[in-house]
Amino acid sequence: MNTPSRLHQWCIAFLPNAPHTRPREWLRAALGASLGFTFATWLCSQFFGLQLAVHFSGPLAASAVLLFAVSSGALAQPWSILGSYLCATLVGVVVGHLLDHSLLGAALAIGLSLLLMCPLRCLHPPGGAIAFCVVFAPMIPGVPNWYPALTVLSAALALLGCALIYNNLTGMRYPRQRTSVTDAHHTDDPSPGERVGIRGTDLDQALDELGAFVDVTREDLELIVKSTERYALRRSMGDIRAGQVMSRDLVCAAPSTSIKQGLHLLRHHHLKALPILDRNQQLVGIVSLSDLVAPLHSRPARRFGLFERKPRPRLGDLMSSPVRCTTVDTHVADLIGVLSDRGLHCLPVLENDKLVGMITQTDLIAALQRDLLAHFD
Template sequence: MRRKWSLIEDFISWLKTFLPAQLHVDYTERLRACGGIAGGLLLTGLSTRLMLGPVEHIPMLIGPIGASAVLLFGVPASPLAQPWSIIGGNLISALIGVTCVHFFGVSLLSAAIASAAAVAAMFFMRCLHPPGGAVALTAVLGGPVIHELGYQFPVFPVLINSLLLMLFALAYNNVTGRRYPHASHPDHSGKHGTRDARPIDRLGFKSSDLDEVLQQYNQVLDVSRDDLEALFQQTEMHAYRRRFGEISCGDVMSRDVVTAEFGTTLEEAWGLLRQHRIKALPVTDRARRVIGIVTLVDFMKHANLDVYEKFDEKLRQLIRRARDMHSNKPEVVGQIMTKPVRTAIEDMHIVELVPLLSDQGLHHIPIVDHEHRLTGMLTQSDLIAALYRGRLGDTDSALSGTVST
């Protein structure tokens, strides 16, 4: 009897493996995707009719375009939903389907060959698009209306439908806050073109580690490589936050910040940098909102200090006030400052600044409140000191646990 119940429980557990995992997508995103699909298909169909006119024997929309719409609006970051995937995948599949009908006739065998050949061609052309298999199938089993179109079918309606839907997705996704197309960035080498890994890679796994794992996995993933790497890096940052505790930018930033305004003269700004032995001045407006930042690098660029001849004289010429009212030489901070400037909210965790201060090469980050008013400044040195203190605290906790044991 026990064995019987055990078999039943095992069978129920096996059935549970077929249940889908919970989707971590809120209702706003679901509504956004459904609205895009509805609008995209409607506009694609209407635009196709306007282009072709009242042609009864040519369908305005084909079934596989509905599947393409799910990808373009539901998962726009997927490699399977990118412009070349939908245009190339659907067009190549339609051509293969029509060719199979021409050589093998209309049959289940011809349909199977068409879909398999379409997938092989999409792999080869790097435009894998799942609805392409359905397009090839439609070309073979779509009925007399489709067969009469012959090689017109890949153009009207397949190419026209695909192109119009992709253009609408391009506009809709970007307007609703979803970057599209989601281009990949295959160059994961060091920032300066050297063999050293990027600074962000030195925190944990390297990009090459991910490449090796993906190669061993040897399956198509419905997520781009860059998105996968970003998810792993964010997971690592959450782990760091748990380890170091809630250390915010406001806890470690410098609060007594020396600032400049747009109209501050270069001579005065240079004097502030020298007097306070700092390398950057946030530039604020009258409401203390950050409008830019001026650094030693900005002075060097505008003084043409990349040529070392008469180094000090060029710098003096830059910061010296011009006597001529119509001088082309920059006179105030607002003319040489860097803008827009990257800022951080004061309650942001310091771990979130690691990519900014390492991989993006920033050295100073103005810290602002939720009204975007300047409240402090955080440098690479501040970040290193905070992480060092957090690491010491983690080590002390581990040692005290060992002693108590």
């Protein structure tokens, strides 16, 4: 096999990788960028004149591409556009006043804006173009000195408002929210999924070691790494599905079942949760042992020196609804995080919206043990 020459490898490096987005997302982003840019430019032209609005339309168009096409990137977050536009405006006004409206002053304004955006965590490439435009804005006849600053900030707010509304209405969550770790036991221990493998602190150290700017939020990077680990685990475990390891002989209750009967079922069958089915055998809720113990320790309230008689609660009054479920076709690897990090001991398994089984932490451990033994065969 012939090894590619260094020149050939260097030329291949210019070729882009295949995109992971779909044509539907391209159309969504294109429509949003067009609408956002049109509205922001029109609004600025109404208040500050068409000539000044067009003067800043270049960087505004570039910002529109970022906010609508790559809204999950670190460069496209709200603080990135607002902070960068503000930094570039201040630097452009000061440099333009000290060095006049020259090409050298514009180049200096771009560099200083970049140096200011980095420590303020608001790096946004169109901010450099904003600094350039601000330096030359006072050269437009009839434009007051304070008009460019108001135009830039108004354009940023208008474009950001459009991005917030359009992206969320079209199914793209914006801005990107930080993922919160569920602490089911309210202790200082990390979640079971972070006690082994890659942790968030490992990502921080890797990014610090890289030392270069990466246009992806830390939360998205952590999500990508964990998803990659999950897909790798699915490949190594083969085709083990929830339907293969779940319990099929189920112990269920009805909403009208008493607490005493529910506790008896849990103790007799050594269970930690009971699925609740209605008359049509549809899953309507689930009751855990902790749900049933609490009402037994509550004392009746007094009123005028007498005990107030209250109807005894049934399981339907205590059940959790809606229920977190899975399906028979779900891969076992996709259940590890649900049953380890979120405080759940079991998951109802559905097939055609009918309850057909329950998968517990014990079932999951047995599946993992079988996979480990298979690797030693």
